[in-house]
Amino acid sequence: MLRVDRMEIIPVLGIGLAKEGDDVAELIMDGVKKSGINLEDGDVVVVAHSLVSKAEGKIVKLDEVTPSHHAIHLAKATGKDPRHVETVLRNAAKILRIGHGVIICETHHGFVCANAGVDASNSGGEAFLITLPDDPDESAHRIRSGLRRLAGVDVAVVITDSWGRPFRKGAVNVAIGCSGINPLLDLRGRKDLYGRVLRSKIICVADQIAAAAGLVMGEADEGTPAAVVKGLQYDKTNIPARTIIREEDEDLFR
Numbered sequence: 450m451l452r453v454d455r456m457e458i459i460p461v462l463g464i465g466l467a468k469e470g471d472d473v474a475e476l477i478m479d480g481v482k483k484s485g486i487n488l489e490d491g492d493v494v495v496v497a498h499s500l501v502s503k504a505e506g507k508i509v510k511l512d513e514v515t516p517s518h519h520a521i522h523l524a525k526a527t528g529k530d531p532r533h534v535e536t537v538l539r540n541a542a543k544i545l546r547i548g549h550g551v552i553i554c555e556t557h558h559g560f561v562c563a564n565a566g567v568d569a570s571n572s573g574g575e576a577f578l579i580t581l582p583d584d585p586d587e588s589a590h591r592i593r594s595g596l597r598r599l600a601g602v603d604v605a606v607v608i609t610d611s612w613g614r615p616f617r618k619g620a621v622n623v624a625i626g627c628s629g630i631n632p633l634l635d636l637r638g639r640k641d642l643y644g645r646v647l648r649s650k651i652i653c654v655a656d657q658i659a660a661a662a663g664l665v666m667g668e669a670d671e672g673t674p675a676a677v678v679k680g681l682q683y684d685k686t687n688i689p690a691r692t693i694i695r696e697e698d699e700d701l702f703r
Contacts, residue, residue, distance in 0.1 A: 453681060459486055460665040461675035467503040473588075474595025476500065477675050481600075486677055493605045493681060494596065495662035497674040498625060499570075501588050501608055502579050509536050509567075509578040527552060533567070536578050540565040556581065559694045560625065561702075562612050581610065585626025586689035593628040605629035605685065609659040609666075615702050622663030624655035624690050631684035632656075632693050654683060655690055 463483035464476050473496065481488050488494075502508070516524070516531035520538055524531035527550050534552070538544075541554035545561065554565040558581065566581040582588045589606040596604055608626035613619070624632060632655030662676040 456661075456678065456680040458662055458665050459484065459677045459679065460673045461486065461677060462673060464500065464674055467500050467674075469504065469506040469508070471504040472595060473501055473504050474592050474599055476504070477592070478596065478599045480675060481677070488596070488600050488602050488604065488677065489679070490603045491605075491681075491685075492602070493607060493630065493658055493678040493683070494592070495607045495609060495658060495666070495676045495678060496589075496592060497666060498581060498585065498608050498610045499568075499579055500674040501582050501585070501592070501626075505582055505588065507580045507582060509580060511576050511578065523547065523552065533569070533578060536580065537565045537567045540567055540580050558585070558625075559691065561700075562610075566610060581625065582608070586628065586691055587626075589626040589628035589690070603629070605683065607655055607658050607662075608690075609663065611663070622656075622659040622666070624653075624659045624693065627655050627688075627690040629685060629687055630655065631686040631688045632690050633688070634684065653693055655693065 461477060461480040461484050464480040467476060477494060477496065511530065511532045514532040514535050516535040520535035521531045524534045526547060527534065529550065537552055537554065540556060542557050543555040544552060545555060546553040551563045553561065553563060555561050556565050560566065568579050585608045589608050593604065593606040596602060606628045607624050607630065609622040610625050611620045612623050614621070632653060634652040634654050658678060662678060665676050666673045
């Protein structure tokens with residue numbers, strides 16, 4: 450069961466800019482050492498997907514993208530660069546809504562988010578875009594294995610992205626990949642303070658961790674693409690973040 454008596458979230462400084470082929474675990478360990486962090490068993494390492502995507506070569510050069518007729522049409526409706534729209538279409542399994550300059554998509558992973566997770570922020574400049582990792586859970590597993598190899602510690606890893614939410618303004622960090630942690634805490638069947646049996650209460654622990662870490666990682670630059678969470682007692686069952694995705698027949702927002 451999730452329990453917090455006292456929790457500490459420490460930014461991992463000095464990681465710098467990643468490039469294709471980099472070992473993310475090595476980048477994080479270098480930052481951990483520079484930051485004076487003692488990485489221990491049971492810590493949770495939170496990593497921005499931008500760091501992972503760059504290391505995995507998920508960068509798109511706009512001058513290498515030829516927009517389709519569909520992309521050109523949508524670009525006029527959204528005010529976006531047609532090449533940006535084309536990249537969104539290539540990373541989308543479905544288009545769900547279009548409006549206010551945003552294309553709400555379902556990605557190939559099953560995520561529902563703006564612009565299929567394609568972003569210009571932290572991509573490397575005006576001429577580049579960054580896309581999501583192909584398999585964020587597998588990416589988290591590789592990072593976790595790398596940290597075990599490099600530091601001899603068993604930690605959980607949560608990979609994050611910044612998303613908006615239905616009916617609420619502002620974006621928050623959410624978990625798109627994880628390893629070494631059960632992302633969900635199922636409280637159904639337990640009783641509340643008044644003895645009432647809980648029937649629908651499931652807590653997304655991974656999203657809570659992601660959002661909390663976002664407070665020290667920031668959003669405007671890639672200077673702090675990772676953080677270490679200490680003091681959190683969590684279910685260490687290794688369950689992927691894809692289990693967070695709500696089944697379509699339970700989704701009341703589509």
